[in-house]
Amino acid sequence: MTQKTPLYDIHVQYGGKIIEFGGWMLPVQYSGIIAEHRAVREKAGLFDVSHMGEVKVNGPDALAYLQKAVTNDVARLADYQVQYTPMCYPDGGTVDDLLIYRCGAQEYLLVINAANIAKDYDWLKRNTAGFNVTVDNVSSQTAQLALQGPLAQTILSQITQAPLDKIGYYWFMRSVQVAGRQVMLSRTGYTGEDGFEIYCRNEDAAPLWEAIMTAGKNQGLLPAGLGCRDTLRLEACLPLYGHELSPQISPLEAGLGYFVKLDKGDFNGREVLLRQKEQGLTRKLAGFVLTDRGVARSEYPVIAAGRQAGQVTSGSYSPTLDKNLGLALVETEFAGQGQKLEIEIRGKNAAAEVIARPFYKRKG
Structure with missing residues (x-):
């Protein structure tokens, strides 16, 4: 409905x-x-x-609960500060990415993605065991x-x-x-x-x-x-859940390592993410520009060294830069700046090149 x-x-x-x-x-x-x-x-x-969804987390254990639930370090927040963070499953896959608003020592507001409201709320409720917290979905x-x-x-x-x-x-x-x-x-x-x-x-x-x-x-x-x-x-290379992040894509693979604080103590997915970091990622998010005509779209195959080496997660014409740009999850060896790629667009290969991210950054 x-x-x-x-x-x-x-x-x-x-x-x-x-x-x-x-x-x-x-x-x-x-x-x-x-x-x-x-x-x-x-x-x-x-x-x-x-x-967008809104979930209130209140109670004496609110901070400890959120520290276990998300990858960023919620303890760093001051009152009336906002933090961006991924939230992971124990296997390192991503439940969602969200904003945490600290309203007070025992009071937080989470802002979650619209398509994930029911799933996230269920996941958050299931993780309250052992914590003195209440979790309320106030989205409606x-x-x-x-x-x-x-x-x-x-x-x-x-x-x-x-x-x-x-x-x-x-x-x-x-x-x-x-x-x-x-x-x-x-x-x-x-x-x-x-x-x-x-x-x-x-x-x-x-x-x-x-x-x-x-x-x-x-x-x-x-x-x-x-x-x-x-x-x-x-253009700003901000991830979209279901594209750059998913249950099959970890925050580290999505290039969000800055928001994964492996030294803050235990949290869902930490062991797997720590292993990914120590052993090295087998795939990474890369930004690219098409040097041939065509627009890359989500799930289009990325070809490198004569074989499929990944797939596009997002792609579009960029009005600000007047170029056709995209993000792709590719094998790590093909993610370096200057790497030549091909994007398969409706059965034909279009040349592309890996470029620096973000594509656009505002002045000031």
Whole structure:
């Protein structure tokens, strides 16, 4: 059964082209993917990300529980700080990648991927044994908007008294007023740009959307859909669960070793990940540019040394760089910068070359 976010009617009203994504009816685009992509890179875009999941973890053992559940070191978080982390199975495969918001010593909010809400919640509940914690799925009560782009702060400052310049990257304010509505506001996002994510009650989502669009109407703000969300995150080389990460792909293979703290103590998957690190990875994520015509798509074969040596995890035309780029999981010997590859596109091989990641990095 497909679900609708509290902003579904707004998307229709704004001319959004609606598709089914991870069990949700969401806009893939409004004015067009390239126009929306450029708006986010140069000015600002507003996304509905209410389909994302939210899980509260509370109790005296909240920190110890999360330390066991995820790969990053949650003990490093200060109050009102946000952390990105993978979450693994005991075999090192990835359950999901998520954000952890520390609201207090015994109170955390996890933000998880939409398609994984039921699976993640079940996994989190199953791992509470021996810990004095409560784990509550509050996804259905929470809406989320993402205002992304270099003008995000300028636009938002028109409708809030909150000291936005005091919110550092990956920090948040737990309770502020935006356009007269009580929200949680974080300086986070999934586009490679500066921006904010706004968590609110379902009934406040539409008024907030309209207030932000009005505040940004002379700043070049556009409503933005899933299409440009994907091209933006690909340019910034941010992983997408089900592509760069999966139960079959470990965070180390996905190039996320920075978020795997093997020295913090025991956690799910640590033994396998430690072994992978010590013995060396047999496959790695590589970024590539196509030097022939064609666009690489997920699951296309990657050919090296005359044989299949991996497969594409994500690929697209990059509006910012005007190139056809992609990410692929390949045998380690073929993952080095400058390595020549071929991507099999509909039965024909197109030449490609491994290049540095991320493909795009914002200035400042």
